[in-house]
Amino acid sequence: MATGESEIAVRAEGLVKSFGSTKALDGVDLEIPRGQVLGLLGPNGAGKTTTVRILTTLLRPDAGRAYVAGHDVLGQPAEVRRSISLSGQYAAVDEHLTGAENLYMVGRLYGMSRADARARARELLARFRLTDDSDRPAKGYSGGMRRRLDLAGALVAKPAVVALDEPTTGLDPRSRMDMWEVIGELVEDGTTVLLTTQYLEEADQLADTIMVIDHGKVIARGTADQLKAQVGGERLELVLAEPTDLPLAQQVLADVGSGEPQIDTHTRRAEVLVDTGTKALIEALRRLDQHSVVVNDVALHRPTLDDVFLALTGRAAEEPAQESSKSKKKVKA
Amino acid sequence: MTTLATAPQGGFGGALARTLSDGGTITWRNLMNIRRNPELLLSATVQPIMFVLLFAYVFGGSIGDDPVAYRDFLMGGIFVQTVAFNSAFTVIGMANDLQKGIIDRFRSLPMSNSAVLLGRTLSDLAVTTLGLLVMSLCGLLIGWRIRGSVTDAVLAYLMLLLFAFAMAWVGSLIALISGSVEVAQSAGFIWIFPVTFISTVFVAADRLPGPLQVFAEWNPISALSDSVRSLFGNHQLLPPTDAWPQQNPTLYALISCVVLIAVFMPLAVSKYRKVAAK
Ligand SMILES: Nc1ncnc2c1ncn2[C@@H]1O[C@H](COP(=O)(O)OP(=O)(O)OP(=O)(O)O)[C@@H](O)[C@H]1O
Numbered sequence: 001m002a003t004g005e006s007e008i009a010v011r012a013e014g015l016v017k018s019f020g021s022t023k024a025l026d027g028v029d030l031e032i033p034r035g036q037v038l039g040l041l042g043p044n045g046a047g048k049t050t051t052v053r054i055l056t057t058l059l060r061p062d063a064g065r066a067y068v069a070g071h072d073v074l075g076q077p078a079e080v081r082r083s084i085s086l087s088g089q090y091a092a093v094d095e096h097l098t099g100a101e102n103l104y105m106v107g108r109l110y111g112m113s114r115a116d117a118r119a120r121a122r123e124l125l126a127r128f129r130l131t132d133d134s135d136r137p138a139k140g141y142s143g144g145m146r147r148r149l150d151l152a153g154a155l156v157a158k159p160a161v162v163a164l165d166e167p168t169t170g171l172d173p174r175s176r177m178d179m180w181e182v183i184g185e186l187v188e189d190g191t192t193v194l195l196t197t198q199y200l201e202e203a204d205q206l207a208d209t210i211m212v213i214d215h216g217k218v219i220a221r222g223t224a225d226q227l228k229a230q231v232g233g234e235r236l237e238l239v240l241a242e243p244t245d246l247p248l249a250q251q252v253l254a255d256v257g258s259g260e261p262q263i264d265t266h267t268r269r270a271e272v273l274v275d276t277g278t279k280a281l282i283e284a285l286r287r288l289d290q291h292s293v294v295v296n297d298v299a300l301h302r303p304t305l306d307d308v309f310l311a312l313t314g315r316a317a318e319e320p321a322q323e324s325s326k327s328k329k330k331v332k333a
Numbered sequence: 334m335t336t337l338a339t340a341p342q343g344g345f346g347g348a349l350a351r352t353l354s355d356g357g358t359i360t361w362r363n364l365m366n367i368r369r370n371p372e373l374l375l376s377a378t379v380q381p382i383m384f385v386l387l388f389a390y391v392f393g394g395s396i397g398d399d400p401v402a403y404r405d406f407l408m409g410g411i412f413v414q415t416v417a418f419n420s421a422f423t424v425i426g427m428a429n430d431l432q433k434g435i436i437d438r439f440r441s442l443p444m445s446n447s448a449v450l451l452g453r454t455l456s457d458l459a460v461t462t463l464g465l466l467v468m469s470l471c472g473l474l475i476g477w478r479i480r481g482s483v484t485d486a487v488l489a490y491l492m493l494l495l496f497a498f499a500m501a502w503v504g505s506l507i508a509l510i511s512g513s514v515e516v517a518q519s520a521g522f523i524w525i526f527p528v529t530f531i532s533t534v535f536v537a538a539d540r541l542p543g544p545l546q547v548f549a550e551w552n553p554i555s556a557l558s559d560s561v562r563s564l565f566g567n568h569q570l571l572p573p574t575d576a577w578p579q580q581n582p583t584l585y586a587l588i589s590c591v592v593l594i595a596v597f598m599p600l601a602v603s604k605y606r607k608v609a610a611k
């Protein structure tokens with residue numbers, strides 16, 4: 001590791017990359033202090049994968065420079081590959097090899113002895129709950145198992161930096177939790193992590209700092225709290241049984257909320273931004289109940305990626321991340 | 334933070350050792366793939382049998398008067414032709430590899446740049462060895478015999494394998510240039526037809542018209558066929574012309590293989606690096 005760089009594990013300056021007429025990256029700067037997690041947040045086509053591929057030497061930028069553990073991505077690719085490993089958006093496993101064979105192969109390609117590679121494979125298979133399936137070809141693995149095997153492959157040589165490209169996309173909630181746990185363990189071990197995601201909640205949970213990109217440009221960076229502050233708090237939404245109760249609901253929401261309530265008579269829906277979260281929700285329900293107002297549905301939405309986008313760019317993300325709406329806390333009334 | 338990866342040994346020796354070790358790992362991976370999908374071997378074994386039977390019995394009587402002598406003569410050419418056609422397997426295998434997810438893992442590892450190519454060419458060499466074995470057995474059934482010394486026979490097989498290795502590097506480059514499996518599939522085959530047929534695999538060079546005769550005389554495939562026939566002590570139904578390669582087929586075939594490897598190996602490796610950073 002070059003001197004003076006030891007506190008910064010990953011640094012990129014002015015990364016530019018075009019594919020034909022598509023400008024995938026248009027001057028991206030980033031910096032990850034050692035042992036920290038940077039969440040790279042953006043919708044489809046934002047340039048997340050392109051950034052990750054440049055930092056892992058899979059792609060050459062048209063302009064800009066990048067360093068991993070002090071090594072120049074362009075000038076010292078071999079050293080960079082020793083310092084950073086990748087778990088890509090699409091699992092990089094050999095379908096016909098078993099889980100154990102996949103990890104053994106990666107270990108050997110890192111220059112480990114046969115015995116070391118075999119032992120390390122066993123260790124990782126156990127850690128990723130794949131021991132029972134370790135002798136089955138990866139072809140028969142589920143999406144989540146494949147994803148875990150791929151991440152295990154990235155961790156074979158205990159790299160200083162790990163890049164995870166949308167590690168939980170397409171996983172069921174349980175697998176997602178597992179993945180979060182593994183990432184948490186990596187961080188405890190002192191690993192620096194670059195994490196891309198389409199879900200604010202995920203970045204919120206895992207990242208020390210978040211960088212939002214869109215169309216290859218960084219449009220915001222900061223901690224999760226700083227970003228949410230830009231978006232505003234949560235959104236409280238009620239659906240009433242009777243449209244005639246709407247004016248009353250509007251008044252209640254105006255009292256508990258932090259903004260102007262929005263009313264939709266057609267869907268019998270009333271909503272308002274709130275700063276106090278569940279407290280506002282309980283207060284609103286209590287008061288409506290006192291007036292015997294029947295509430296069919298109530299939900300407290302945390303800011304979604306869409307909301308962040310709306311707040312940051314004044315327009316919706318082109319391909320809204322459907323999944324992020326799952327992060328709302330839903331209560332049936 | 335400790336790292337489990339061993340530091341690279343310095344110098345040319347270290348790099349070479351690393352390339353061989355990584356190439357060996359990829360070869361193992363490719364062979365495991367074949368073991369799990371034995372049907373991949375079907376074309377590699379059925380195709381040579383088909384060639385032997387088709388040429389022996391369809392063209393059997395059309396060259397020379399003695400069908401048994403013809404079949405004895407034929408095998409040398411068919412060996413070489415089959416090896417040439419096998420390079421198409423390398424093209425397809427390599428093109429397939431390039432579009433699989435696992436290639437991203439390989440590219441992001443601190444492994445030797447040429448290992449993926451070396452592994453592919455070596456595992457295809459194993460497939461070709463099997464093909465040669467099957468073909469030899471098939472040849473024995475239709476009357477072909479090794480009539481020369483054991484040493485010469487071993488030399489003949491080694492020449493065929495060297496040629497297979499050279500052709501696999503040609504195939505790798507074609508796959509890297511093709512850019513897609515579909516393109517690779519036809520690109521891998523098309524050029525082999527003229528190159529194998531305008532040769533002395535089936536006919537004497539002096540029976541071909543002017544420019545084609547020169548091509549056939551200098552075609553390494555001609556030289557290799559002639560060389561293999563003489564090393565196996567088989568009938569030489571086609572008299573050589575005065576051209577130098579026709580007079581020194583073994584030496585010329587050897588030189589051709591070395592030149593092919595010396596040219597196509599570095600070209601393929603540098604192309605792999607570029608494709609990797611597209
Ligand atoms: N190999 C390529 N050839 C052509 N265009 C590409 C290529 N790779 C990426 N692009 C384009 O570059 C832009 C950024 O792509 P990138 O894959 O980095 O986005 P992303 O943020 O990872 O998106 P997603 O969430 O869909 O994975 C997109 O417009 C994409 O179409």
Ligand SMILES: [Mg+2]
Pocket residue numbers: 048049050089165
């Ligand atoms: Mg992506």
